[in-house]
Amino acid sequence: MRRGIRLLMTVATTAVVAVAFRASLQQPTTTTTGAAAVVNPVTPAPTSAHTTSRHQRRPASPTPARGGTRTAVPPRPVDPTPSRTLSPPPAKSVVVAGGVVDTQYGPVQVEVSVSGGKITRAHTLQHPTGGRSDQINSYAVPQLNQETMTAQNAKIDTVSGATFTSGGYRQSLQSALDAAHQAGAL
Structure with a gap:
């Protein structure tokens, strides 16, 4: 019984970590409609051109919004350096x-x-x-x-x-x- 619970907890933890990791890899893109900007999440591309999973989300095709056309703005390049910088320890x-x-x-x-x-x-x-x-x-x-x-x-x-x-x-x-x-x- 304990092994089953431990296995279940391990699987659940692994799933949560995987979802968090996948979410951290996704970058938002911005599209414009008239004077307003809309942020759409981008899903990562499949790992191989020939393999797709039935569970994999495909990006939605751009559709015109009310009263305007929709154009995609390319995503900004990812900066490999962290956005937070560690400050030196206090000198006090x-x-x-x-x-x-x-x-x-x-x-x-x-x-x-x-x-x-x-x-x-x-x-x-x-x-x-x-x-x-x-x-x-x-x-x-x-x-x-x-x-x-x-x-x-x-x-x-x-x-x-x-x-x-x-x-x-x-x-x-x-x-x-x-x-x-x-x-x-x-």
């Missing part, structure tokens, strides 16, 4: 502290420095201390800071043996990144 630099997250062993708080749209420094302002927590966090916190720099987001792995600190770190880091985003640095 900020240092923001995330919220304090209370864990079972103590509070965790992370501070990040963001410059040019990238995290340039991650620093733990607070972490659990005392007893075994000092030993665990002496190796866990530098790993979490380094992984933040590598990942450039809050999707970082949990450090083995420091599950609570890692979870609190991720939550505080995400709140710091949200603040940096609101400040326009990300």
Whole structure:
């Protein structure tokens, strides 16, 4: 039963993607009637001159509109460059502290420095201390800071043996990144 549903979902997804792809390939053409312009979608030509599908739409022949003749205007050439250009990352630099997250062993708080749209420094302002927590966090916190720099987001792995600190770190880091985003640095 699950395989059937999964297969059905895969087929449906493929069909939607195919329709969207086909629609993205179609370009509108403009025809004029008197003083008004009419936009007609163009369907792509068959892949081979000898093969046509009974499901394939054929372009409608131009017919005169009320009170005038209809002339086709050739389609504009397609520009291969995208119409949207990516803007460079913001040059704003900020240092923001995330919220304090209370864990079972103590509070965790992370501070990040963001410059040019990238995290340039991650620093733990607070972490659990005392007893075994000092030993665990002496190796866990530098790993979490380094992984933040590598990942450039809050999707970082949990450090083995420091599950609570890692979870609190991720939550505080995400709140710091949200603040940096609101400040326009990300």
